[in-house]
Amino acid sequence: MDFRDLLPRRRMVRHYTEEPVPPDVVERVLETVRRAPSAGYSQGQRLLALTEAAGRAEVARVLGDAGWTASDGREPWLESAPVHVLVCTREDDYHERYRREDKLLDGAEIEWPVPFWFVDAGAALMLVLLAAIDEGLAAGLSGVPREAAAELRASFGIPEDVEIVALVTLGYAAPDPGWSAVTSRATQPRRDSGEVVRWERW
Secondary structure (H helix, E strand, O other): OOHHHHHHHOOEOOOEOOOOOOHHHHHHHHHHHHHOOOHHHOOOEEEEEEOOHHHHHHHHHHHHOOOOOOOOOOOOOOOOOOEEEEEEEOHHHHHHHHOOHHHOEOOEOOOOOOOHHHHHHHHHHHHHHHHHHHOOOEEEEEOOOHHHHHHHHHHHOOOOOOEEEEEEEEEOEOOOHHHHHHOHHHHOOOOOHHHHOOOOOO
């Protein structure tokens, strides 16, 4: 699919059919993360893919209190997604990389202007979202509150030095009018290009 055709199809889908996603399709989507940019080629991105019912049910249980499960006329979201992907990052990979000789600045690790481990995790999850569309899938994205992240860490044995950044759901799209009516996309206008992009000077 041409990128210009793919991008307009990107939207957050919060309800899925019961059709399972073939394992090879999931693998191709997740494999794209290996091509994601990373500062100094630190490659700190990590993914935890959950395709078995028990793991997905645990995510839905933990995040249920955050309002991301069926209620108030909204369709099942987490409960219906056949694939859950926890997008994570390992900050230490960046420090370890930038303490090597070729990355030292005046003999020391750089002062990070922004936490690039989160920047790179964002790049990785965008690749997952776009790769899903390219494979004919739909995808949704949610944040993970700190309390929920701690519980998910315990449930799935996520190491202490790996931080959960977001949850991506994958599957074949089903209608989600209940969710669509209450999401920010329905209530907030898209910013004009002139607000987003400046040329030559601010």
